[in-house]
Every structure is written in C-alpha cells, then in structure tokens.
Amino acid sequence: MSNSEAKPGRPLSPHLQVYRWPITMTMSILHRVTGAALYFGTLLLAWWLIAAAAGPAYFDVANAVFGSWIGRLVLFGYSWALIHHLLGGLRHFVWDFGAGFSKSARDNLAYANIIASAILTVLVWIVGLLIH
Numbered sequence: 276m277s278n279s280e281a282k283p284g285r286p287l288s289p290h291l292q293v294y295r296w297p298i299t300m301t302m303s304i305l306h307r308v309t310g311a312a313l314y315f316g317t318l319l320l321a322w323w324l325i326a327a328a329a330g331p332a333y334f335d336v337a338n339a340v341f342g343s344w345i346g347r348l349v350l351f352g353y354s355w356a357l358i359h360h361l362l363g364g365l366r367h368f369v370w371d372f373g374a375g376f377s378k379s380a381r382d383n384l385a386y387a388n389i390i391a392s393a394i395l396t397v398l399v400w401i402v403g404l405l406i407h
Contacts, residue, residue, distance in 0.1 A: 355396040
C-alpha cells in the first residue's frame, strides 16, 4: 500500500499523542544516564584528590570550585546519581533472585527507586551540612 492510499487522519505508530513511556523504560534509561554521569563525577573526585596531594594552593582552588553554588549543584547531582544508580542496582539484584517480576511489583520498585533516591540525597546533604 503506498502512502497515497493510506487513510487520512490515521495515527502513526506509535501514536505520539497517546503513547506514554512505561516507568520501567524510564528507569532503565535513567539508570544508564546516571551510570554515565558517575564517570564524570569520578573525574571530579579524582581532581579533588590530586589537588589535595599537590599542596594547599591547588587544594584551595579545588575547594573554591566545589564550594561555589555551581560546584555544589554539580556535587548534589553527583550524589543523587550515585544514590539513584545504587538503588537501581539493588532493584536489579532483587530481580536476580526471581522476585518482583509482576507488573505491579516492577512499577512499585521503579517508583520507590525515584522517591527513595530523592529523599536519601536530601537527607545526606542535610546531615553533611549539619556536620560541616
């Protein structure tokens, strides 16, 4: 059937006005994105450690970068990515034991991953700022 013979107004597949990403698909993509972000964050951590070993002048520069508002925002994002990726790994670990494969269990684990990573990140930062 050529395109000229197609019915007018027929939706494309998948119909983008109706299609919604399943939460498990979103979490799978987010797990990969946070894993990639951890590489970048680990480079920043390595830079901070190298600056600490290089002497006080270099360490002061690194601390100034990480102490700025943009540096703290990056560190907050890094800590969220770390916690989120960790919880995603635990979700996969549950699946390795053969549990949590029903649709409701998969969705509940995915939502729990999002909510718990946000709450734990905020709690870690609150504790860190109170100790500081």
